[in-house]
Amino acid sequence: MLTGTGIWSxxxxxxxxxxxxxxxxxxxxLTVGAIYALLALGYSMVYGVLGLINFAHGEIYMIGAYSGILYFHLLTAIGAAGWPPVSFLLLLFLGSAVTAVGYAVFLEQVAYRPLRSARSLSPLISAIGASVFLQNYVMLTQGSADLVFPTLFPNEPLSWTTVPISGVQAMMMFTSFSLMLALHLFVTKTRLGKGIRAVAQDKTMAALCGIDVNRLIMLTFAIGAILAAGAGVMVGMYNGTxxxxIGFMVGLKAFAAAVLGGIGSLPGAMVGGILLGLVESLGSAYLVSxxxxxxxxxxxxxxxIVKPTGLFGDATQRS
Amino acid sequence: MLHMARLFVLFAFLLGMVSDAYAAGEILIGLAGPMTGDQSKLGGDIERGARLAIEEWNAKGGVLKKKIRLLVGDDQHDPKQAVSVANKMVNQGIIGMVGHFNSSASIPASSVYHRAGIPMITPASTNPKLTDQGFKNVFRVCGRDDQQGRVAADFAAKKLRVKKVAILHDKTTYGQGLADEFKKNLSRYASSGISVVYEGGLTQGERDFRGILIAVKAKAPELLYFGGIFPEGGLLARQAKEVGLTAPMMSGDGVIDPKFIEIAGAAAEGTYLTFTPDPEVLPQAKRFLTQYKAKHGNELAPYAIYAYDATNVLLTAIAGARQTKGDAVVGALRNLKYDGASGHIEFDQKGDVKESPYIVWITKGGKFETFWTPTP
Incomplete structure (x- = not known):
């Protein structure tokens, strides 16, 4: 693998x-950065429409990871282990995404909607409360020990490439970037996407134009949850336990990534996440582990310090 | 009238809290460790071991003609929590403490017990600092990391004959302490060409160690030594194979747990671990193991036997002192000679056991097996 053509000669x-x-x-x-990017998108979108930092987003990711294990065993129990890996994986993602969306929408209804007209500090405190609640809820129902995520993808470097990339990493990057592309197309090309952008710009005006603002806010939370669930399942597979x-630190870093890119900006969240992953990886490898x-x-x-609005904060502010 | 009644109830309640130990005529023994969180299995193991000892004593009528009751505290392997648990235990009137589990918890908690003059016997904290503080009331029935580190270094140099060693630790009192002792002892072999090619720390609770492992791999070590506990140890072994690090891993008594094999899977194979000899081969441990397994099944619980011994040692000392005063019990502990399930227990000046035979184990076929015994 070390010899051959191209960059190695x-x-x-x-x-x-x-x-x-x-x-x-x-x-x-890049792999870790893509995960941060997926999560940062969730932070940024919710901030875009509500001006709220959804601190419970990391916990939605954690619930996605736990659901991944649950559906893995469920699928294996109904004999899906013999199916092609792609369909198995799709079902796994789908199951986790549906579960995570359920939690996120519930959270929006219970923790955020009643406080929508309150001052901005109240929803923020509510978000932190929701985060603590979800962590303890999962601890009580799933136990406090590490759960092992079953191995589905080869973790060894793929032998047919000259770059050291493992099967699971290739899958993660492919899935993450597909999800990001899908989100980009959804927001820019569809009617619902246009609606979300309208709500982000001006809720009152959007409502006057006949847009169901509540429904679109719920949709925003749901999209964030789908991305978070995908990230959770992939990281579960990647790390093994x-x-x-697990949602807490990753959530903080993804939030940092969203702010770094300029919170409210979707390209900013993507770039911020990937940049963060790279800096972390190279920094711990070459500076201090x-x-x-x-x-x-x-x-x-x-x-x-240099640019208070974040990298993409000005031009493309708010979705 | 109502006001008075309320006040009375409140007073009765407060009194009840304070004197709950004395009123019931019980002897309270404390036990603390990580009862929740990622290391909760370890805490549960020592609790089960200690309970077994207490049940046996109570069946024989308790100690000093009083029943013994175990108070369990959860320190979540957090130094701050450990101190608060220790204060709570002392206020509740414990006579002695079995614990804590982690060195990072035991060391700060020990000064609380020291101030209160309460004997403390840890079944698992191996960091040398704990008994080097000079506290007369602190004992341990397990070994010390300087002993453990020496055996590991001897093994690496004499048996494995490796030249290039990488060292990782989890930045905790135990993990970094053990890694430091290993490194210190390894330097005795510097003349035979052994060198440490990489040294680094990782964060407990972190789950992606590929970055540091790739950096380790770049130095092409022949052995990866890890000072830490099994949740990180398991992931390290697993991810080391992923990034193509083929050097075997070696670690200490914090990693020898079935969960390590569960997490690492096939990558656990061939990992060397320093630990005390297998209780299964010790004749004196047989009775304990039969009873423990009858109650809790066959799952390996490496520290249960130490908690069992620590509890027995403590109760024997209380019985020997014929009183529950801390000074007297500590005095009895200092002169105690006790044949426990894990071996002969006799404390030296510092409160360490005089004999602590560390040996090297290996992971093989999904199980831990004894592998190498150092020649004295």
């Missing part, structure tokens, strides 16, 4: 190994 073995390691770190960063606390979680926030602070 014309160099000494040490140089080749160095480059190989660098590319491997780059791919890790799931725990009720102990400081891995710190890089995300250092980057955030740096960008906010």
């Amino acid at each position: 014309h160099a000494s073995p040490d140089k080749i190994r160095e480059r190989y390691v660098f590319v491997q770190q780059l791919i890790n960063g 799931v725990h009720f606390s 102990e400081f891995k979680d710190g890089f995300a926030f250092c980057l955030l602070i740096l960008v906010l």
Whole structure:
């Protein structure tokens, strides 16, 4: 794998190994970054329509991961293990997405809608409360020990490529970028997408034009939940274990990614997430490994000092 | 009138709280460890071990003609929580403490018990600092990480004969402490060409270690040593194979748990672990194991036997002192000679056991097996 053509030729073995390691770190960063991007989109969209930071979004991701394990065993029990992996995976994603959407919509109805006309601090506190509640709910119902996510994809580097990418990483990147593309098309090309953009611009005006604002806000939460569930299932597979606390740190980092890209901006969320993943991966590999979680926030602070609205904050503000 | 009645009820309630131990004529023994969270199995194991000992004593009539009751505290392997649990236990009037489990919890909690003059015996905290503080009331029935680190280093140098070693730890008191002891002992073999090619920390609770593992792999080590606990250990073993790190992994007593094999899957194979000898082969452990398994099934619970011994040692000392005063019990513990299920227990000046035979285990066929015994 180390020899051959392309980027690996014309160099000494040490140089080749160095480059190989660098590319491997780059791919890790991209994989994790794509996950941050999916979650950051959820933060950014909800912020776009409501001006609310949905701190319980990380917990929707965690519930997505737990649902993944649940549906995996359910599907295996009905004999789906023999089906083609693609359809198995699609059903797994679908099941988790439906579950996560259920929780997210419920959350919107119970925790956020009654506070919609309240001052902005109240929904924020409600969001933090919802986050703590969901964590403890999952701890009580699923137990506090790590649950092992069954292996579905080969985790070894794929042998037919010259770049060190594993099966699960390839699947994750493909799925993440497909989801992002689908979201982009949905928001820019469809009537419902147009409606969401209208609500983001001006709720009152949108309502006057005959748009059902409540329904579109619910839809926004649902879309965020679908992306979060996909991220949760993929990370569950990738890392191997799931725990009720996994949503917290990832949620914080995804929020940082959304702010980094300019909160409310969808391209910003994508770029912010990927940038964060890369910085974290390369930073912990080449600078200090102990400081891995710190890089995300250092980057955030740096960008906010230079450009307080985030990278894409001005031109394309709000969805 | 109503007001008075209320006041009376309140007072009765408060009194009830304070004197609940004395009124019932019970001896309260505390036990603390991670009862919830990712390490809850470890906490549960020591609780089950201690309960078995207490049931046996109570069946024989208790100690000092009083029944023994176990108070269980959850420190969530968090140093802050450990101190608050310790204060609560002391206020509730415990006579002695079995615990805590993690070194990072035991060390801060030990000063609370020290101030209260209550004997504390940990079944699992192996960080040397715990008994090096000079607290007269602190004991342990397990080994020390400097002993464990030495055995691991001897094994790497003499048996595996590796030259390049990478060291990772989880930045906790236990994990980093063990990794440091390993490194310190490894440096004794520097003349034979052993060197540490990578050293780094990871965060407990983190789940993606590929970044650091790739960096480790780039240094091409022949052995990866990890100081930490099984949730991270299992993922490290699993992800090391994924990134193509073929060097075997070695770790300590924090990783020897069935959950490690469950998490790591096939990647657990060939992992070396330092731990005490298998109780299954110890004749004196037979009675304990039969009873424990009859109650809790066959699942391996490596620390239950230490909690069982710690509880027995504590109760024996109370019986020997013929009183529950902390100083007297501590004095009795210092002179105690006890043949426990895990071996002979006798404390040295610091409160460590005089004999602590660490050996090396290996993961093979989804099970832990004893592998190598150091020659003294």
